[in-house]
Amino acid sequence: MVSLWGNKKNSTEDEDDDGNRPTSSSESREARESRESRESNTRQSGETNERTRLLQQERVPGYLSPDDPAVSPYNLWSVRALRWFEVVFLVITFLWWVLLLVSIFVSPPRFNSRGSGFFDFSYTTLTIGNILVALIFFAVPSSAMSILSMSISVLLLIDMIIILAVPQIRIEEGWVGIASVVWAALIAFYNVIANRTVKWGKAEEEERLTGRSETRRTVKEWLAILIATIIMVIYVIIVVLMTAVLVLRSRDATLQAPGEKFLVDGDQYSVHVACEGNQTFYDDGSPKPTVLLEGGYMPVLNGMEDWVYNAHQNGTIDRYCWWDRPGIAWSENAPSPHSAGMSANAFTEALAVKGEEGPFILVGAGIGGIYTRIFSARNVRNIVGIMLIDALHEDFLHRVASPGRGFVLWGRGIISPLGFDRLAGALFKGRTKEDRVFGKSSYQGGKFIKNKLQENLVADSLTRSEVVSAKNIQQPNVPLVVITSGRHVKQDQEWEKKQEDLTKITDNLLGWEIVPKVPAEEVWATQEGRDRLEHWLGKLYQARMNSTVVDEA
Structure with missing residues (x-):
């Protein structure tokens, strides 16, 4: 043996x-x-590779040449292990990136980001870029790379603290956004460690095999360091911009909503509803109508609510309510896809939770007219009047759904975390948090862009089907008023024909008026427009179900 x-x-x-x-x-x-x-x-x-055992001095007298391929930090198993982990991290991050990209268009269960979903995608894109730079220039470590990587990791740590510390941002980003920024920060720290380890390993092998640590670099190495430094400087600028936008978001979060926020759709997101005035009653004890406002392209508070408030102050109406559609102003983003009918359901649910029972007079402007008509068909017993202000006809939904518009919205959403326009507005134009939340700059926010992208994705499919069905369900005796922009009619010949078609959605038309010299959708932008809107709203308010009003303006 x-x-x-x-x-x-x-x-x-x-x-x-x-x-x-x-x-x-x-x-x-x-x-x-x-x-x-x-x-x-x-x-x-001189043919060698990572697996070739290096010659010892005892067998070959003297040192190897610094240019010998055997002089490499890859000789150390620790360096090779760090590079292997970089590859694993790249695969994991890429899979996460794909999932986030898909979730913008179709949200997996419990994967919805209430704050647009573009921040988590941007953090993950940055992480992929960070890993790729580390892999491409892995064997050429430099002090500049270490300093820039450390700067990125510190900034990402600040971002993580802001997201976790501000309740509204924490809720909007959710676990998906938090996981994305934490992963980005960890990868940045890992790259710092990897860069330092490779630098140490390179010096160690050079000293062992050539007799001294090499301080000279080839032209190829200097070029690699220059390219890597430029890329990392760009990454630092990107993270600085994202941090500044987070600071703006934290400031905007201090702006109190005038109404209340209600969780809807299985508590997946919240919408904002506000009311003005008290419920009043007719002599017979029946409640007087509450006016419900549905905004157009911009939030309701961006001009539309002003003339209704004046009508309330003048005694034309007693009470009105309005809401922000998902992704607009104080309302959070809904999961994708999200159609007009889903928004109508969310509004119905929020009103029920709030205890609003109607009856309602609906006022919709622009594309809000689509939402108004669907809401009316789904709440037929509580609707006693409809007012459409330069409303979009369903035959024009293909314009909203155009692929080119969708691609532009997607592109704007991807770069929205950098906040080029929002930061410039805050620094040089004096834009306030009111401007950014519901005012003239609100269209620049990621939530707003996500709302418009969701409209675009289903406008000519789900939404069109819903509004066509609503046309068939709509009660024929509901009083109707249609107001049209004179400028819009001059700009688009088809617009007037489709506005006339809107006057036929019920059999009880109180009036159709084309107001000259007022902007498209924003009829309230001029004093004449506000006066005509208040006049016709008063007509609707006075009308009762099944009554016929024949007097003209």
């Missing part, structure tokens, strides 16, 4: 301390000399 064990030991293929394989007792002298000759030729030619 001892003899057998000895033979097995002698036949092993492991190398000895000098880098030679011990010969077996059965190996012939000719075979041994042939093998040693091949090994000598390989060493002299």
